[in-house]
Amino acid sequence: MSFGNWLNTQREHPKVWSGLFFAALVGLLAWNVFERPHEAEFVLDAYPGFWAIFGFFVCSGLVIFVKKILQTMIVGPEDSYDE
């Protein structure tokens, strides 16, 4: 099977891949209980899970702000610059 076909067939196993992904996230959180920064740069990052929460909420906040609020205000037709 060619590489492209193999990649393509992986689309049929979304549960396997998402399962692996979630397991990795849980593993990172568990690791963070033991591994902490030598000195906290932003105070709160001394606590386990800080960067997980930061990543998730910044990402979600960005998506919602950008697609639900900002883009609705500034989007125009594709050719709106070619006047």
Next chain:
Amino acid sequence: MTSSVFLHPTAAFIGLALAMPFLRGDKWWKWLLLLPPIIALYSVFTVSMGDYGAVTYLGHKLLLGRVDRLSLVFANVFAVQALIGMIYALHVDDKAQHAAGAMYVAGSFGCVFAGDYLTLFIFWEMMSVASTFLIWLNRNPTSTAAGFRYFLFHILGGLFLLGGLLMRYKAIASFDFVYVPFEQMMYYDWLILIGFCVNAAVIPLHAWLPDAYPEATPTGAVFMCAFTTKTAVYVLARAFAGNEILAVAGVVMAVYGVIYASMENNARRILSYHIVSQVGYMVAGIGIGTVMTVNGAVAHAYAHILYKGLLFMGMGTVLYATGTAHLDKLGGLVKRMPWVMVLYMVGAVSISGLPFFNGFVSKTMTIAGAAESHHTWLAIGMEIAAVGTFLSVGIKLPYFAFWAKPTNEVMPLKPIPANMYVAMGISAALCLAQGLYPNMLYTLLPNPEEAFHYHPYSGWHLLQAWMLLGFTGLGFYVLKKTLTPHAGRNADFDKLYRLVGNGVLALVCRPLAWLDGIWTEVYRTIGLRSFLGLADGASWFDRKGIDTVVDGTAYTVGGVGRIAAKTQTGRIQDYLSWGVALVLVVFAAVWYLS
């Protein structure tokens, strides 16, 4: 091995550009494209530090080759990227594109090695003109319009630089291009800084970049993403390190770029907004100005040129094969372009700062430097931008280009030339190699001793990076429907420029039109009658005396007129080419005569 002779890379690239029109024959000439980058590589790896090419021009001492650690690291990555870019463009038959690309690269080398502002300005403008052609040579109405806007903006930036350097000369009688401490900056230094900031795409002077880069030729964009902004980063690092305003402006760029990239539909425009964002890290590092952040900024410039080139090559390949870079029209292509996807992903994880790739080393160095120097808020801003970077370039773009939607079996794909894969492969290998062996990068930096103290591969750094990126992925997983791109153009600051421009135009035009109306009326009633009378007299004189004499002259004038008419194509592209040629001739004449 070091050499006491300096082969200036600019000369090699200008030579290639000038030779281009005269090369005939069946494609053998394409191998010549690789010659100047190889000369440049040889030159940057063998030259010893010092000043080369001091010349006197119009009574001023110019320095064409200032070779020190700062200029050499930029020249090093420029040479590497020029080779990669030329390999990527090997299949292109259009000689004009190669000539424009070579002139453009020549300009960047000229800027990097320039020891004085006059030399810098000449090469700075050379870059502007040549890069404008890289946009126009995409040869469609959209790219023509975008090229005009791009050129106008760079003229403006160039004028700020010119105004600044002339006023500076008047004040201190020197063109020396040297460091200026923040406290000693005068008004002319600020003008020069604004000129630099236009090319560095500092908000709100950035809009030319995401407007024009997506319209350049697929191969031209690979050059453009590397040279203009990074030359600007170099000049900022040279003259204005430690300027706190730049520190804040850089973080604003970093965040602003990812906000626009997150909602954009055109893949090449997403990447363009990420140039704004990534250059933001560099500008911030330079602005903070500690040894570590300047090292970080330069390291990031080096890494960025490699991975951004790779990303533009990846999307350029998709554009070349499918004919579009709009995400809403792509999707489901992984089966048919698996290696393009893999190579693109190497660039994507590098820019996102995934451990073991070069972006991880340079980005964490800049952020850690900011945090260590107690610029906590700036460091947090850069972490926010890191999340947005992975979201838009690392996940959204490849997901909607290669995965989303069912397998696409119907879209006609042009076969992808092997040279494109070779170029992407080299870039990917370098991104990985520099990630695995950061010393490769460290030895080139302005302060290598300091850089060797920074160890990115501690347990905590790895964990922090993986958590940040992993949970960004979770955010995408939850909200991917919301993020689905749609066709449309998001207004940026340039809409504001146009609004202001149109306002000024209206303010000036209305009174002028009113005046013009009155004048027309006066002319019609008084002027026209007297002219008619005069004309009657003249025509009598003409019939009786002049006719026979004038005929000969008229034929001559007609002939000259026809030749002149041929050069008057009405296309500003042609005029610009003629203008540049004429300027070169004038320069040469002045050079010869003085």
